[in-house]
């Protein structure tokens with residue numbers, strides 16, 4: 434529920450209202466930065482009496498929110514979330530580029546990629562050290578030593594790093610080495626892992642499950658936010674369909690949809706969405722034009738030697754070409770982003786007023 438407050442409400446009236454809400458056992462969520470003052474309440478709807486709330490002095494109206502997600506919703510939090518990591522801002526006007534290998538393989542490999550990516554102006558270095566592989570016989574990742582190399586290579590090149598955690602114990606293991614915890618598609622509904630990540634103070638990169646609906650995706654983010662960590666970015670990495678010429682199907686629709694219904698940043702991953710290097714540039718540019726807050730791509734100096742996902746890894750030259758193509762539309766995309774940002778923030782406050 435959202436309570437829209439009268440502009441002239443007194444601090445005393447707000448205090449009384451909050452005391453009443455808390456007594457019902459509901460949680461209060463206040464958000465700032467909109468023209469109208471609103472209070473969000475989350476709780477069991479059987480215990481909250483809408484009529485009673487509407488009768489409180491200083492309350493203009495009470496609106497029921499139909500979506501199951503609350504903290505994640507733009508109605509509760511009209512302003513877009515910006516996650517700052519060092520000098521990088523995720524969710525602002527400038528789309529952010531994440532790049533790196535699928536897996537950290539050797540010290541030399543990750544250092545070479547880090548140097549090359551920094552030179553190209555990439556913002557964040559990726560590299561998996563715990564790999565969720567479909568086959569138990571496939572390379573499973575280097576674990577801690579890989580994380581140490583990733584950390585050192587990122588630090589030396591001034592690149593924050595992101596790496597996947599597959600289970601709760603990985604959080605502590607990786608904590609000192611990485612800047613962003615990635616949750617892979619296969620773990621999107623590992624609720625215990627999501628809750629544990631909600632208790633950390635580091636940003637989380639949450640990938641969409643291979644068959645997850647929009648509601649399921651946002652409810653997984655809600656698990657993290659409801660434990661206190663609001664630094665969550667979402668990632669569209671393709672879903673499973675009947676299409677056989679690509680590894681997955683990139684769901685372009687979800688990019689502007691997430692901007693409409695949620696304040697969280699949405700990043701696109703055309704590498705996993707397509708599984709083929711010849712489609713990555715087109716899908717990247719399409720997704721960024723549709724409003725994605727960033728792009729994640731897999732890059733490898735010699736994709737044919739990659740321990741994992743070589744088929745979808747760009748060479749340095751292909752990455753240069755992608756970035757060159759991106760630079761030809763970047764300014765127009767930023768102009769579109771400014772327009773969209775105003776529109777979605779305004780619509781959210783309209784809805785709640």
Ligand code: PEP
Pocket residue numbers: 535561565616617618619640670705
């Ligand atoms: C990855 O990023 O390498 C990965 C395993 O991705 P996903 O979870 O989207 O398959």
Ligand code: MN
Pocket residue numbers: 535536705731741742
């Ligand atoms: Mn991969």
